[in-house]
Amino acid sequence: MAFEIFDAQIMDSGMTVGSLLITVIIVFLGVIIGRIARLVFKKRFAPKMPVDTAKSLDKLIYYGIIIIFLLAATASQGIDIGGLVVAGGFMGIVIGFAAQSVVSNMISGLFLMIEKPVRQGDNVELPDSNVSGKLIDISTFSSRIQQFDGTVVRIPNEKMFTSNIRTFALSEIRRSDVTVGIAYKENIKKAIVVMKDAIIKNVTYSLMEPGPTFWVTELADSSVNIWVRVWHPRDDLAEVMPILLAVIKDALDKEGIEIPFPQRVMWKGSSNE
Amino acid sequence: MVDDEYSGFGQYDISEKLELRLPKTEINIEIKEDNRFSYYRKNSENQEIRKSIPQSDENICIELCPILPLHLPAKKTNDLIFLRLDESIFVGKKSTASILVQFPIEIGVFIVNSDGSKDFFDCFTCEPMHSRFALYGTPDNGKLCMYGKVSLLEESTRPEPYIFAKMKITITNELNEGTSIGKIVFPVTHHNVYYLNDTSDAHIDDIEVFIKKESALKTMKIKHAEYSKKDSNWKLAPRAATKAEKIKFTMEWGFD
Numbered sequence: 001m002a003f004e005i006f007d008a009q010i011m012d013s014g015m016t017v018g019s020l021l022i023t024v025i026i027v028f029l030g031v032i033i034g035r036i037a038r039l040v041f042k043k044r045f046a047p048k049m050p051v052d053t054a055k056s057l058d059k060l061i062y063y064g065i066i067i068i069f070l071l072a073a074t075a076s077q078g079i080d081i082g083g084l085v086v087a088g089g090f091m092g093i094v095i096g097f098a099a100q101s102v103v104s105n106m107i108s109g110l111f112l113m114i115e116k117p118v119r120q121g122d123n124v125e126l127p128d129s130n131v132s133g134k135l136i137d138i139s140t141f142s143s144r145i146q147q148f149d150g151t152v153v154r155i156p157n158e159k160m161f162t163s164n165i166r167t168f169a170l171s172e173i174r175r176s177d178v179t180v181g182i183a184y185k186e187n188i189k190k191a192i193v194v195m196k197d198a199i200i201k202n203v204t205y206s207l208m209e210p211g212p213t214f215w216v217t218e219l220a221d222s223s224v225n226i227w228v229r230v231w232h233p234r235d236d237l238a239e240v241m242p243i244l245l246a247v248i249k250d251a252l253d254k255e256g257i258e259i260p261f262p263q264r265v266m267w268k269g270s271s272n273e
Numbered sequence: 274m275v276d277d278e279y280s281g282f283g284q285y286d287i288s289e290k291l292e293l294r295l296p297k298t299e300i301n302i303e304i305k306e307d308n309r310f311s312y313y314r315k316n317s318e319n320q321e322i323r324k325s326i327p328q329s330d331e332n333i334c335i336e337l338c339p340i341l342p343l344h345l346p347a348k349k350t351n352d353l354i355f356l357r358l359d360e361s362i363f364v365g366k367k368s369t370a371s372i373l374v375q376f377p378i379e380i381g382v383f384i385v386n387s388d389g390s391k392d393f394f395d396c397f398t399c400e401p402m403h404s405r406f407a408l409y410g411t412p413d414n415g416k417l418c419m420y421g422k423v424s425l426l427e428e429s430t431r432p433e434p435y436i437f438a439k440m441k442i443t444i445t446n447e448l449n450e451g452t453s454i455g456k457i458v459f460p461v462t463h464h465n466v467y468y469l470n471d472t473s474d475a476h477i478d479d480i481e482v483f484i485k486k487e488s489a490l491k492t493m494k495i496k497h498a499e500y501s502k503k504d505s506n507w508k509l510a511p512r513a514a515t516k517a518e519k520i521k522f523t524m525e526w527g528f529d
Binding site for chain 1: 355406414416422
């Protein structure tokens with residue numbers, strides 16, 4: 001008597017309560033197996049892979065197993081997916097119109113994963129959005145960038161995909177530039193030698209080859225401006241930039257080379273001159 | 274041979290207190306009342322490192338030895354070392370030449386366990402100027418390497434103690450023209466470092482260099498070779514965190 005309920009049909013669809021229950025159990029089983037597979041993958045295989053590949057495969061394994069179990073469940077219970085596909089297609093069009101941006105974000109996320117203009121873990125900059133930091137995740141609808149101050153910015157995948165992306169990940173090194181002004185009376189060659197020695201000695205992360213380079217860029221109002229360019233390992237900006245100007249200033253001070261204040265010489269004329 | 278004022282490489286048993294002196298570096302290890310070994314290191318820039326070793330045994334043994342220069346200022350590279358020769362070497366066509374060069378080292382401190390195994394405990398350099406980076410290749414596709422500016426040595430000359438080891442390089446030029454070599458870049462993790470007990474003498478495995486032409490490009494293939502002249506007095510230094518990996522690498526972005 002109690003089991004009769006399992007044979008009851010749901011709204012004349014040909015599906016019984018029992019078959020629906022079995023379908024749910026099989027899908028639930030799929031979720032559990034998906035989670036176990038995900039755990040095994042994360043512990044045994046992911047550490048040996050690049051971070052972005054590992055994260056993409058992790059998602060693929062989890063959702064792939066669930067989809068396989070879902071299909072197996074519907075097939076084993078004789079549920080006709082044809083109707084669902086037709087209904088799904090129709091619903092897809094309706095939802096597509098209603099949620100264009102959601103779909104667009106999802107597809108952009110897919111393209112971001114396939115094209116890989118940037119990888120998870122890379123330091124990136126989106127100049128249009130004034131966002132820079134470490135790309136920590138590309139998920140279904142959005143990407144998350146952890147800025148250098150620790151805050152996390154969520155960017156819709158569509159915006160991420162269509163933005164200009166500046167990344168340092170393709171090269172193992174990057175360059176940092178600063179401008180230093182010395183007084184007009186100073187010997188430029190001597191100043192360059194002093195700065196170069198100081199950088200090589202004190203900025204541990206600056207590369208020895210290619211070494212620091214110096215360009216005289218401007219004969220400015222108050223000073224001769226020299227552009228100092230230092231190469232260093234890609235992720236070590238914080239080891240170089242905070243000390244670079246201090247090291248240069250200390251070295252110039254020690255050698256008595258003047259870094260001038262902005263100054264203007266004013267001439268006062270008279271009418272009979 | 275060790276300079277009188279400095280401690281030599283080797284193992285040290287510590288029962289109460291141990292003081293080690295190296296160029297620009299001082300190490301003190303002593304037992305505290307709670308049976309804890311306290312480790313203190315100070316370098317030339319007055320940076321201090323303190324560590325503790327809670328220990329149930331009454332004695333502790335440490336090994337001070339040369340290690341590969343891959344850890345300072347930070348482990349960053351693909352295990353490549355870039356040796357810039359302070360004078361370039363000209364190798365005539367179809368000829369072979371052998372040279373001895375300085376090879377930069379770091380100093381490792383290992384804890385020797387009762388079963389003979391060794392745990393990497395600390396590492397430092399006696400000359401921070403030699404813990405630097407360089408790029409081999411162009412900025413868009415070059416390889417980040419550890420960097421050492423090195424001099425050629427004569428057979429009887431000792432390299433600067435605690436800063437350099439000795440390395441033999443055999444260069445074979447297979448080309449029909451003479452070639453100048455100003456830099457050598459190669460993966461180093463597979464190389465062993467050896468030292469003489471109670472001295473500052475260190476030696477690293479040799480390398481064999483072959484200059485070839487591959488599709489109109491001059492390349493330099495570098496092969497690892499065991500230190501050929503080692504005898505039973507030379508002791509193999511334990512490895513630090515670096516894994517011994519044989520990596521294939523060919524210099525194809527020039528070697529002037």
